[in-house]
Amino acid sequence: MSQQNPLPTIAILGAGNLGRSIIAGLIKSGYPADKLWATAKHDPRLQKYKKDFHIHITTDNHHAAQFADVIIFAVKPTVLIDVVKEVQDIISKRKPLIISVAAGVQIESIARAALVDVPIIRAMPNTPTQLRLGAIGLCANAIVKEGDCNTAESIFDTIGVTCWVKQEELMDVVTALSGCGPAYFFLLMEALQQAAEEFGLPEEAARLLTLQTAVGAAQMALESEHSPSQLRQHVTSPGGTTEKALSVLEKHNFSALMKEALEAAIERAKEMANKY
């Protein structure tokens, strides 16, 4: 995290799987442990955080929030609003930067529970944050200032790359793309490995070649000045094997199929958002 002075105290309320990734990312990037608070419902999980990261822990959200300049709500969407209400008086008093990672819960719902005008940032991370390789969409309400954006970016940069969207409805697209995205790539890897095995490759060879090809292709696309489309054309010789394989995917409308998959996820994200 970039050095700001003084560094904000961050309370992560509901530090489960994602919360742990955030804590680990911050600590690895040198964030002072005494500026971090974590809460959870059950104490054993928290004791592990204390042992691993030497941060402050408590099962009392209210206690942790009272020290916070930034409150990260990392509980499940179903309990988010209750937890916001639980610390509402502290939000009123301290006016911290609020960050929610709860999938599908709109900024407006959080603002309504907070009862006061506070800066609220909604983040949509994905599971590779566990390896600090996450892709994180961010969206802010009108009160959020540049300094708050920098703070949020500094936090999430420790577990991946960040990308802002201006209109909140685009968070549904972020959810469908990078939130659900690891599963699409896992499915592709699964299908490729299985096909290679059916054509005779031993399981371990099929697995390793599939996974390393995925990593290599992603790294090439990230580092290249060319678009994925151009890179695809570069590796597709006319009349060659790749062209033959791609023609099968095109015949079955691979791009249209991916669009349909994203559309289904976007629709589902909208339906879920209406619940909160």
Ligand SMILES: NC(=O)c1ccc[n+]([C@@H]2O[C@H](COP(=O)([O-])OP(=O)(O)OC[C@H]3O[C@@H](n4cnc5c(N)ncnc54)[C@H](OP(=O)(O)O)[C@@H]3O)[C@@H](O)[C@H]2O)c1
């Ligand atoms: N995991 C991801 O990669 C990912 C990606 C995108 C968005 N998200 C969002 O991140 C949030 C957390 O997901 P997760 O996978 O980390 O879930 P999780 O592992 O179940 O973590 C939720 C945590 O909340 C704690 N908790 C429950 N009720 C609480 C309360 N009243 N006060 C304080 N803490 C409470 C639980 O404590 P105990 O452990 O003691 O039960 C648990 O540690 C969700 O809203 C999800 O939509 C996660």
